[in-house]
Amino acid sequence: MRAFTYERAESAQAAVKSAAETxxxxxxxxxxxxxxxxxxxxxTPAHLIDVGRLPLAQVEDTPDGGLRIxxxxxxxxxxxDARVRARYPVLTxxxxxxxxxxxxxxxxxxxxxRQRSRCAYFYDTSKPCNKRAPGSGCGALEGLNRxxxxxxxxxxxxxxxxxxxxxxxxxxxxSVETLSPSGQARAFPILELHRLPGETPEVETHLIPGELxxxxxxxxxxxGGQVYRKVRDRASYAAGLASVAVAGGNLALxxxxxxxxRAVDAEAALASGASPAEAIAAELAQASENGRxxxxxxxxxxLVPAAIDQANxxxx
Amino acid sequence: MRTTIxxxxxxxxxxxDTRTTLLDALREHLKLTGAKKGCDHGQCGACxxxxxxxxxxxxLSLAVMHDGDSVTSIEGVGTVGALHPLQVAFLTEDAFxxxxxxxxxICSAVGMLQEVAENWxxxxxxxxxxxxxLTDDELRERMSGNICRCSAYPQIVAAIKxxxxxxx
Numbered sequence: 402m403r404a405f406t407y408e409r410a411e412s413a414q415a416a417v418k419s420a421a422e423t424x425x426x427x428x429x430x431x432x433x434x435x436x437x438x439x440x441x442x443x444x445t446p447a448h449l450i451d452v453g454r455l456p457l458a459q460v461e462d463t464p465d466g467g468l469r470i471x472x473x474x475x476x477x478x479x480x481x482d483a484r485v486r487a488r489y490p491v492l493t494x495x496x497x498x499x500x501x502x503x504x505x506x507x508x509x510x511x512x513x514x515r516q517r518s519r520c521a522y523f524y525d526t527s528k529p530c531n532k533r534a535p536g537s538g539c540g541a542l543e544g545l546n547r548x549x550x551x552x553x554x555x556x557x558x559x560x561x562x563x564x565x566x567x568x569x570x571x572x573x574x575x576s577v578e579t580l581s582p583s584g585q586a587r588a589f590p591i592l593e594l595h596r597l598p599g600e601t602p603e604v605e606t607h608l609i610p611g612e613l614x615x616x617x618x619x620x621x622x623x624x625g626g627q628v629y630r631k632v633r634d635r636a637s638y639a640a641g642l643a644s645v646a647v648a649g650g651n652l653a654l655x656x657x658x659x660x661x662x663r664a665v666d667a668e669a670a671l672a673s674g675a676s677p678a679e680a681i682a683a684e685l686a687q688a689s690e691n692g693r694x695x696x697x698x699x700x701x702x703x704l705v706p707a708a709i710d711q712a713n714x715x716x717x
Numbered sequence: 718m719r720t721t722i723x724x725x726x727x728x729x730x731x732x733x734d735t736r737t738t739l740l741d742a743l744r745e746h747l748k749l750t751g752a753k754k755g756c757d758h759g760q761c762g763a764c765x766x767x768x769x770x771x772x773x774x775x776x777l778s779l780a781v782m783h784d785g786d787s788v789t790s791i792e793g794v795g796t797v798g799a800l801h802p803l804q805v806a807f808l809t810e811d812a813f814x815x816x817x818x819x820x821x822x823i824c825s826a827v828g829m830l831q832e833v834a835e836n837w838x839x840x841x842x843x844x845x846x847x848x849x850x851l852t853d854d855e856l857r858e859r860m861s862g863n864i865c866r867c868s869a870y871p872q873i874v875a876a877i878k879x880x881x882x883x884x885x
Contacts, residue, residue, distance in 0.1 A: 407718060407735045407781050433777045436738075437758050449735070451782055477771070481837040486845040497840045501862025502829060504759060506771045507778065637840070637861035 402439050409451045413580050413615055416452050420611035421582035423448045428613060430473055431508040433500075434516045441524065443533055444517075453509065457615055460484065466621035469578075472511030472614045476500070476566065479510055489619060491627035491646050495569035495655075498631045501638050511614035514567055514577070514594060517605065518560035518659075519640050521545060531557045532602040547693040548642065551701070552658040558602030559691055561656050562595060563640055568655035569629055571663050572646035576618045582611035588618065595660030602659070625649030626712030631656075632700050643700040647712040652680075652705065657688075657697055667705065677706035720784045724749065725793025733780045740764045742780035743790055751791035751820040755864070762863035765821040765828075766790045772828025774862075791820035794827060803827060806876040814867035822863045826877045829859045833881070851881050 410416035420426045427446040429435055430453040438444040457471035460482045468489070470479055479485060480496040500508065517523070522530045522540035529538035541549050541559050549559040575591045594606050608614075631644035644655035650671060652664040667684035675683065681702055688698050721730045722739075724747060731746050740757075743749045743766070752775055755763035759777040766775045767789040795801035803823050806812070813819045833851050841858040842849055849855065856874055865873060 402736045405735055407779070409784070429779075429782070432779065432782065433759055433774070436777050436779065440757065449779075453782065477832070477837060481835070483846075486838065490845050493838055493845055494840070497838055497842075501759075501762065502832065502839075502859055503762060503765055503772050503774045503825065503862045504777075506828075507773045637858050 403442060403445045403447075405446050405449055407449045407451065410455060413452070413455055413457065413613060414584055416450050416455065417580050417582050417584060417611060417613050419448075419450050420613070423450075426450055426611070428452045430512045431475070432512075433504050433508045434512065438517060441526065443524065443526065452511075452613065457511075458509075463618065468619045470510050470617045470619070472578075472616055473509050476505040476508045476510070476513060477502070479566075480505065488622045489569075489573060489627070489648075491572060491629045491648050492566070492569040492619075494629035495565040495631075495644075495646060498629060498641075498644070499565035510566070510617050513564050514570075514591075514614060514617075515606070516563050519563045520548065520560035523560060532560055532598075532605075535601070535603050542691060545693065546691045547696065548640070548656070549691055549694045550658045551688040551690060551694060551697045552654070552662050553597040554659065554689070554691075555598045555600065555602070557600055558598035558659065559694075560598065560602065560659060562605075562658065562660050563656070564661065565629070565631060565641065565644060565655055567591065567595070567661045568644055568653045569646040569648070570617060570619075571653035571661035572627075572648040572651045573623070574620050574648075574651065576620075577614055578616040578618060579608065580613045580615050581609055586615070591617070591661070592663055598659045605659075623649030623651060626714060628708050628712040630704055630708040630711070632704055643697050643704055645701075645705050645708045647708050652684075652709075654684075654701060654705070657701060664705070671709075677709040678702075680709075681705040718781050720781050722780070722783050722785075723787040725789055731780065735779065735781055737780045738776050739766070739768075739778040739780050739783055739788070740775035743775060743788070746780075749790050749792050752824070753817055753820060755818070755821075760864070761818070761821075762825055763818050763821040765825040765863065767824055767828055770828070770831065772825050789824070789827075791824055794823060801827070802880045803876065806879045807873075810872045810876040810879065811869075812872040812876040813865075813869050818863060818865045818867075822860070822865065822873055825860060825863045826880075829856075830877075830881055832859070851878075853878070856881070 641656035670680040753763035755761035
């Protein structure tokens with residue numbers, strides 16, 4: 402691990418001010434992903450701003466019947482919240498499908514959204530990776546790419562976003578609240594948080610450098626059933642090969658793109674009376690494979706109709 | 718960097734490099750070698766300790782992040798003269814072979830049983846709004862962050878179940 406200096410932020414305003422003034426600074430809260438990457442020297446911040454103790458760890462009701470989840474709330478506490486369990490079960494199911502009990506006790510809502518890809522070529526510093534070393538190439542394109550993206554990939558990067566929680570938030574139509582480096586608060590849909598890789602896979606979000614996520618806001622729950630289903634190589638404690646969040650008529654897919662993938666073509670087909678199988682076929686019309694990840698297309702084709710049926714109480 | 722952590726009930730002040738993980742602070746600075754370094758990447762659970770009562774991977778945390786926290790390692794869970802019920806159960810059920818993962822397994826089980834007592838859900842919880850019953854599937858799922866290379870899992874499940882039964 403490279404040497405760095407450390408401070409504990411006194412306030413969110415102080416945190417973004419410090420981030421704006423300090424070269425190569427990063428926020429840390431749970432640290433479960435960042436410290437792992439720092440040990441491998443994939444992340445090499447010169448300064449860490451600990452935002453984990455900021456008073457942003459509450460889950461509160463919003464006036465319109467939704468919930469505001471403070472960015473520093475642990476994954477465990479979000480999943481266990483009685484209101485989340487009763488009104489947004491897809492979110493609890495997604496969170497408990499990720500990591501282990503120990504990791505969920507440490508990881509925070511904000512950091513969960515800022516997780517970096519688990520692509521093996523991103524992690525292996527002896528291999529090319531445009532995300533880790535821009536311009537070096539993509540080792541996954543013609544490599545061991547069973548875990549790679551089938552939607553929205555580019556010739557520069559076929560990595561996927563690892564979050565389960567973000568997939569549920571995408572289906573629920575959540576928003577993200579932030580504090581910019583100049584101290585301005587803003588809010589925008591979570592679907593506008595993450596980027597597709599394009600030519601610059603090292604830029605993973607639309608956040609301004611030094612911008613801090615302060616909360617995730619859930620609108621009132623959509624009408625209709627909710628469910629999160631995840632397919633992976635082990636029954637527990639493994640990254641997904643494909644996952645789906647159903648929230649009423651909304652569908653989001655996980656582990657298949659550089660961002661949580663809202664399946665808008667499938668949603669439109671469902672809304673116009675298509676069967677679940679026809680709907681996901683419409684979405685998969687734009688899927689592509691890179692040799693070893695074609696299995697994900699088959700998985701998604703079977704997983705999504707099963708999840709839609711489950712959400713609507715028609716078997717599992 | 719000067720850091721004060723209450724470890725097993727005693728305030729300990731350390732001067733650590735910012736890079737020092739909580740695990741290395743316990744093992745190398747405080748010579749509490751119960752928590753083990755397995756993978757050092759949060760994948761095996763051998764380093765599990767309790768921070769303010771909740772289980773975490775000590776390898777994926779910096780000591781300086783815990784200034785002011787209360788940490789319980791296996792040395793604080795029980796002593797040779799006064800074993801914790803889970804330690805007795807691991808002996809009774811023969812729930813280990815090499816023993817390397819055992820301190821992490823026991824600390825994790827202490828935290829896990831508290832999570833069940835607080836009715837936290839897992840992916841095995843079918844009814845998210847009801848009371849949780851610690852079935853074998855629930856127990857295995859909740860302990861999946863602790864790997865046992867000797868594969869003593871049946872005995873580990875039996876040991877934890879015997880204690881959960883007493884306290885439930």
